[in-house]
Amino acid sequence: MDNELKLKEILAQLALTESASFQYDEDAMQAEQKHRSNNQSSLSIKILSIIGGFLATLTFLGFLAITGIYDSKISMIVLGILFIGGAILINLKTDHLLLDTISISNFAAGLALLVFGLSEVGLGEVVLSLLVMVISVLTMYLTKSYMLAFLSFAAISSAFITILMTFDNYNLVHIYLALYTFLLCYWCLNESKIISMHPKLNALYNPIRIGLIIALFSGLIFIGARGIIGIQFNFIWLTSIVNALALLYVVWEICTILEVQSPKTKIYVYTLSALTILITFYSPAISGSILVMLLCFLVNYKTGFAIAIIGLLYFIAQYYYDLNLSLLTKSLILFFSGIVFIAFYLFTNYMLKGNEKI
Amino acid sequence: MAQIEREDIHLISRHSNLTASTIKNLLQNQVYNDRSAWIKFLKLFFISLGVGFTVSGILFFFAYNWADLHKFAKLGLVQGLLIAATLTAVFSKLSQDIKHILLTGSAILIGVLFAVYGQIYQTGANAYDFFLGWTVFTVIWAVIANYAVLWVLFILLINTTIFLYAEQVADHWSDIFVMALQFVINSLFLIYFLKRPKDPEVKTPEWFINLMAISAVSFATLGIVNGIFNTYEVSFLALIIITLALYGLAIKYGWENHKTIYFAIIPLSIIIIIAALLIKISYDAIMFFVITLFVIGSVTLVIKNLIDLQKKWKNG
Structure with missing residues (x-):
């Protein structure tokens, strides 16, 4: 088959260029690749899986509601544990795409039941969230399923933000944002290091990457959409500074790729970056989106790139909509920003026309 | 030489002892975006932002002054834009894609024109009237240009017209x-x-x-x-x-x-x-x-x- 030959060819190439100590288990690779192509799931099938699992969970919880199980805390807890256990077991035994739907809905329903039951018993929010985190980490460790790993990571992020929110200080969301921005940067930029560390971590690399992006953007929406939570802007500098540092680092990487050599160009580039950071200082949603967009383009991660662009457009629109200035002032700001960007375009064009080396 | 993809690198790394630095080189050479891709992206990014912001600025300017404009100015403005867009689409030497986009823009402007007319003269027409008119005036362009996005707009208009007609006139x-x-x-x-x-x-x-x-x-x-x-x-x-x-x-x-x-x-x-x-x-x-x-x-x-x-x- 096509893929089999391609893999052989790649391995042969590597064997030539690698040192003598290069060892590989070809049979395992071929087996896994064959298994993957048998269970090939395009994005539409993944979405169908999630919707199916989600609907099934909802109807099942509805069924439980009608049976009155919400009155009995113990049975909720027990059922919750059973479902989560069931989800993990199904995943351990088989790695079939078909059972993904069931294990996803089991996991979600089990988690929901467990949380309801334990909170009825009187367990505090912090302890509950920590418990959810532990269970999710365990699930991530044991599972072979992409979807389940992603859901567990989403559960961990939700638990984390819940813990932060229990302190009744919405400014703490900036800790969440700063942390996730840093994690995402590290995760994307150190792909080689992470996937070579351990096969388990290798398998978790993709789900965690998309998990980080979605968790980050969920958090940014709270910052970007001012109406949702009453956030004071005293601590917005925390997120903005992390974004600023990360952006400068990424710009440095880009300059290396673009082979920028002349110091004059470097000054222009860094001034532009500093200007962007300054303008978006009070809107880390925008600087965050730009950062994720550049990161994803750097590592050629198309899904993340698309999400970042949509986010960027949304946050810019939101920002201008919320701006407490007259339409006239807004129009002038927009118009002149537009001229500035066109100037950057012409500058980039000019820089690359005359001389190959910039 | 086979084109190595990210999934291949991950797969191989799972079952071998490839070092991090080898993987990094492989990724940078085969997967990550190179210089030319970056240049294309940056140019596209700046021009899109530039045009987007400038056009928004102009739009906002007109929105600010809209109430004070004379009604002939309002109608004349939209009609002028419509004529300019359509003439450019038909007679200029731009690429086919751009012409199609311009024509779609013109089709949208038809709607804007009717809306402005309705606003100035408070015709109080049922909403379905507005959509019906818009649909009728778009049909020729949609058929001739044969551009998918324009067809989508047209079919959207037809659906909206039917829906509004049923709601407002034929409520039996x-x-x-x-x-x-x-x-x-x-x-x-x-x-x-x-x-x-x-x-x-x-x-x-x-x-x-x-x-x-x-x-x-x-x-x-x-x-x-x-x-x-x-x-x-x-x-x-x-x-x-x-x-x-x-x-x-x-x-x-x-x-x-x-x-x-x-x-x-x-x-x-x-x-x-x-x-x-x-x-x-x-x-x-x-x-x-x-x-x-x-x-x-x-x-x-x-x-x-x-x-x-x-x-x-x-x-x-």
């Missing part, structure tokens, strides 16, 4: 009848686009066909679910018959032409309809449990079927 029409009507009309468009003589130069884009199919099936599904929960009427029976016939045709078409989308949306529609039927039969706890199992089972079957078809048709 039942909901089911309206949805059946929209289902039939959208299906007719779909069939037209699938069956019309193929133009060697212009291919009907796949996303457009899929969008038409999804919208047609959505109307059918909505109509039937509506019919399940409301009192019986003749339109409902007619809708069911037409739906069965068209679904059958669609499956046949999908099978013969190796199109998996029909095997995804039609089963999904049937699943939703059956779930609605089940809810109608009983509201019990047991029924919810049955529905849960049914949903899981059927979605799983659909997915399995899709994967099998995909495999068969990729190798066939």
